[in-house]
Amino acid sequence: MSQMSQAAVAGSEFEARYTIGEVVERTGLTAHTLRWYERIGLLDHPARSHHGQRRFSDADLGWLRFLGNLRATGMPVAAMLRYTELVRAGDDTRAERRELLIAHREEVLARIRDLQTNLLVLDYKIDLYGQDCQ
Amino acid sequence: MSQMSQAAVAGSEFEARYTIGEVVERTGLTAHTLRWYERIGLLDHPARSHHGQRRFSDADLGWLRFLGNLRATGMPVAAMLRYTELVRAGDDTRAERRELLIAHREEVLARIRDLQTNLLVLDYKIDLYGQDCQ
DNA sequence: TACCGACCTTGAGTGCACTCTAAGCAAACG
DNA sequence: CGTTTGCTTAGAGTGCACTCAAGGTCGGTA
Secondary structure, X not given: OOHHHXXXXXXXXXXXXXOHHHHHHHHOOXXXXXXXXXXXXXXXXXXXXOOOOEEEOHHHHHHHHHHHHHHHOOOOHHHHHHHHXXXXXXHHHHHHHHHHHHHXXXXXXXXXXXXXXXXXXXXXXXXXXXXXXX | OOHHHOOOOOOOOOOOOEOHHHHHHHHOOOHHHHHHHHHHOOOOXXXXXXXXXXXXXXXXXXXXXXXXXXXXXXXXXXXXXXXXXXXXXXXXXXXXXHHHXXXXXXXXHHXXXXXXXXXXXXXXXXXXXXXXXX
């Protein structure tokens, strides 16, 4: 993502406005995780205040929310990193990004089917126990 | 489960017949995992050959397959252990077992909904990328 | 002025679920 | 008889995704 090459103009989505504590509140990610995500390259380095404190932008928040979606679908951090690197590399990588997301989408659908299949065994067992309780 | 208190009568489901390698093939679990499951108490100690090698029964296999179902639905090993202890404690715990499985079932359903919700964001992104490719 | 809270960093620690190592035994095989 | 294969154990190691400790700065507050 190229938001950090944009000047942090007041009122724009790139304006540095949020402290790390505020981002914790808005994303549910911990400060530890935010710093870790930055260190490993999942997140561009956010702006800093004059004494070195991070200031995140609306664009950063949006990106973190999207990362949260990916995490919630079980995407490993390594795959999230690959996706991030594609975004960073620019618009030429849209097709590759799409492919990566499609592949992951298939995995999520397979995961859902797997959960549903195994849930049937659970349902059977619950039913078995329920019969004797009646 | 009380299968180990049954005599290993030939032809019964408790007959010790399978080596650990055969169980690996039939369950997909590794020999390491099988020994670990035994050590932590998820699996009763299987019978042993005269030189100390494990011999598993059809009942053991069935139990391991059920554990595999639970794992596949994301049940933590600790919860599997609680369920195992209830089974070991006897028929009086059927209601508790049922409750544990029902609670887990709710978690699995919530997980599926969560995956589906987050998948919508992925779908939206894939669609966005797809529009530009046309 | 002293204290508190929110932040900073690097490197180490944690929880979870396995997974492997090293040294050994026994049966089968050539 | 030597080698190979499948197995044994206790304890350590691994991968993953965080999470924390320790020592620090700075602004706000009493």
